[in-house]
Amino acid sequence: MTLQSILGNFALILFLLTLGTGIVWTLDRFYLAPTRRREALEALEAFDARSARLTENGVKPDPIARAQLVAELERQPTWVAYTGSFFPVIAAVFLFRSFLFEPFKIPSSSMVPTLQIGDLILVNKYTYGIRLPIVNKKIVSINNPKRGDVMVFKFPKDPSLDYIKRVVGIPGDKIMYRNKRLFVNGQELSYEKLPDYLDEERLSYFSHYREALTGVPHEILNDDRVPGYVASPDAFPQHELCRYNLEGFECTVPAGHYLMMGDNRDNSLDSRYWGFVPDENIVGKAFFVWMNLGNLKRIGSFQ
Numbered sequence: 001m002t003l004q005s006i007l008g009n010f011a012l013i014l015f016l017l018t019l020g021t022g023i024v025w026t027l028d029r030f031y032l033a034p035t036r037r038r039e040a041l042e043a044l045e046a047f048d049a050r051s052a053r054l055t056e057n058g059v060k061p062d063p064i065a066r067a068q069l070v071a072e073l074e075r076q077p078t079w080v081a082y083t084g085s086f087f088p089v090i091a092a093v094f095l096f097r098s099f100l101f102e103p104f105k106i107p108s109s110s111m112v113p114t115l116q117i118g119d120l121i122l123v124n125k126y127t128y129g130i131r132l133p134i135v136n137k138k139i140v141s142i143n144n145p146k147r148g149d150v151m152v153f154k155f156p157k158d159p160s161l162d163y164i165k166r167v168v169g170i171p172g173d174k175i176m177y178r179n180k181r182l183f184v185n186g187q188e189l190s191y192e193k194l195p196d197y198l199d200e201e202r203l204s205y206f207s208h209y210r211e212a213l214t215g216v217p218h219e220i221l222n223d224d225r226v227p228g229y230v231a232s233p234d235a236f237p238q239h240e241l242c243r244y245n246l247e248g249f250e251c252t253v254p255a256g257h258y259l260m261m262g263d264n265r266d267n268s269l270d271s272r273y274w275g276f277v278p279d280e281n282i283v284g285k286a287f288f289v290w291m292n293l294g295n296l297k298r299i300g301s302f303q
Contacts, residue, residue, distance in 0.1 A: 009134075009160060011097070011098065011133055011134055012134055014090070014093065014094045014097070015094060015133060015134055017090050017094075018087070018090050018091050018094045020083070021083050021084055021086050021087035021090055021091075022087050022091065024079075024080060024083040024084035024087070025083075025084035025085075025087035025088075027084075028076065028080045028084045029084075032077075032080065033076075036073065036074055037074070039073060040070065040073035040074055043069065043073055044066070044069065044070065044073075047065075047066060047069055048066075051066070094133070097125070098125065098133035099125055099126060099130060099133075100124075100125055100126060101122050101123065101124060101125060102122070102123045102125055102283070102284065103120060103121070103122060103123075103290070104120075104121050104122075104123055104152060104162060104164070104286070105118070105119070105120050105121075106118065106119040106120075106121065106164065109199075109201070109264055109267055110164075110165070110262035110263075110264050110267060110268035110269065110270070111150070111164060111165070111166070111262050111263050111264060111268075112197075112199070112221060112263065112264045112267075113197060113208070113219045113221060113263065113264075114150065114166075114218060114219060114263045114302055114303070115150075115164070115263075115286075115289070115302070116292065116295070116298060117201070118292050118293065118294050118295075119289045119292050119298055120289065120290055120291040120292060121164075121286050121287075121288060121289050121290065122286070122287065122288045122290055123152045123283060123284040123285065123286050123287070124284050124285045124286075124287055125283070125284040126142065126284075127142065127143055127284065127285045128142065128143055128144065128145060128282055128284060128285060129141045129142045129143070130142070131282075136154065136280060136281070136282075136283070137280070138279070138280070144170070145167045145170065145258055145282065145285070146167065146170065146216075147167055147168060147169070147170055147173075147184065147213050147214045147216065148166065148167065148213045148214060148215070148216025148218065148303070149166070149167045149216075149285055150164065150165075150166050150167075150285065150286040150287075150302070150303075151164070151165065151166070151167050151258070151260065151277075151282065151283075151284070151285055151286065152164045152282075152283040152284055152285075152286055153165075153260070153277050153281045153282050153283055154281040154282075154283065155274075155281075156236070156237075156274060156275060156276075156277060156278065156281060157234075157274055159281065162283060163260075164286060165260035165261055165262050165268070165270050165271070166213075166218070166260065166261055166262065166263060167258050167259075167260060168182060168184070168213065168259055168260065168261045168271075169184070169251065169253040169258060169259030169271075170253060170258060171253055171254065171255045171256060171257060171258070172252075172253060172255070173185060173252070173253045173259070174186065174250070174251075174252050174253075175250070175251050175252075175253065175259050176248070176249075176250040176251075177228075177248040177249050177250075177261075177272070178228070178247045178248045178250075179228050179247050179248065180222050180228050180248070180265060180266075182211070182213070184213075184214060189211055189212055189213055189214075190211075190212045191209045191210070191211055191212075192209060192210040192212075193207075193208075193209060194208040194209060194210055194219065195208060196208055197221055204223075206221040206222060206223050206224075206264075206266075207221065207222040207223070207224055208220075208221060209221075209222070216303055217303070218263060218303050219263065220263045220264075220265055221263065221264045221265060221266070221267075222265055222266055223265075223266035223267065226266040227246075228246075228247055228248045229244070229245065229246045229247065229248060230244055230248065230249050230272045230273060232273075233249075233272065233273050233274075234273060234274050234275065236274055236275025236276070237275060237276070238254050238257075238275070238276060239275060241253075241254060249272060251271075251276075253276060254276060256278060256279045257276035257277060257278050257279070258271075258276060258277045258279075258282075259271045259276055259277075260277055286302075287301060287302070288300070288301050288302070289301075289302060
């Protein structure tokens with residue numbers, strides 16, 4: 001693993017911080033703090049003995065000096081105070097984002113109009129099963145991804161990158177994309193024409209449809225200026241399960257894998273080009289926009 005991939009893996013960085021601060025916290029709780037208390041008791045016994053002798057000789061001891069001695073003896077070392085004290089907070093954050101919900105930011109327009117650039121989304125980490133952080137190994141199975149789910153996953157060609165697309169094919173499905181229309185197991189999906197969509201960033205209009213993907217209606221965009229064929233797909237693993245032609249492509253989804261596509265169909269680098277997503281690459285199901293600093297109306301759930 002290179003330094004660049006380590007720095008780009010926030011989960012690994014958070015794990016190392018949790019581990020480091022946890023070691024300091026444990027060391028202080030079970031060794032350093034008891035040692036400080038024992039030394040403090042010994043020093044106070046000596047101080048009280050001296051004070052008693054002074055009192056017998058008619059000298060009044062200074063009570064403030066005793067309080068200052070107690071504070072000095074029980075004070076945590078600076079390196080402990082600035083490491084171990086952060087352990088509970090860092091551990092809570094690590095557990096929350098590893099097993100419950102993880103935030104992501106949408107960096108591209110591949111999922112427009114469902115998700116916009118700058119959307120800050122939440123991803124459910126447990127709905128598809130509980131996975132060990134860092135290695136992403138599933139230890140408890142709960143649900144499997146369904147057609148229509150918006151899913152975050154590790155990019156098969158570079159697992160240090162997180163991608164987000166929509167599940168259009170589950171294991172065993174025969175998916176055909178012909179003239180920009182999806183067919184699932186031989187059945188063409190229904191499409192409802194919507195008013196053309198204005199991309200304010202590119203100042204262009206796109207064909208706008210509501211696609212019904214086996215009970216999950218959602219909006220998609222097509223660029224009528226772009227042909228339907230897939231240009232230069234990769235020689236990805238199990239590419240022999242796919243056939244390409246001038247109208248689009250046809251794939252049979254292998255066991256333990258998923259076929260993903262962006263809702264901005266002609267502006268999405270997805271399974272059409274780089275292949276299937278294996279189950280071990282799944283991160284979780286995206287379900288909620290919790291903030292978009294450029295458009296507060298974006299906040300809410302989505303399909």
